[in-house]
Amino acid sequence: MQAAFFVVYRHEGILAYQNVCPHTGAPLEWVPDQFLDASGHYIQCAMHGALFRMSDGFCLQGPCVGQRLTPLPTKICEGELWVKLV
Numbered sequence: 001m002q003a004a005f006f007v008v009y010r011h012e013g014i015l016a017y018q019n020v021c022p023h024t025g026a027p028l029e030w031v032p033d034q035f036l037d038a039s040g041h042y043i044q045c046a047m048h049g050a051l052f053r054m055s056d057g058f059c060l061q062g063p064c065v066g067q068r069l070t071p072l073p074t075k076i077c078e079g080e081l082w083v084k085l086v
């Protein structure tokens with residue numbers, strides 16, 4: 001079963017995105033919980049290799065350049081991470 005969303009930890013804080021590639025709507029990962037490229041600096045779609053900035057989900061390379069992953073609101077509540085699915 002594919003995850004509905006995933007979370008990345010950045011200097012800016014915790015960011016969550018829907019697990020949906022803007023190119024075809026496919027899930028981003030083929031291997032469970034593997035969302036980053038080999039460098040660990042970009043979110044990568046396993047289907048066609050699109051690369052997305054972690055900080056804002058903007059696609060820098062691949063068939064959906066200029067599009068973005070869909071961000072999800074997050075908050076920390078009593079030590080737990082809450083992600084609002086929209």
Ligand code: FES
Nearest residue numbers: 021023045047048
């Ligand atoms: S489905 Fe993600 S790059 Fe094509």
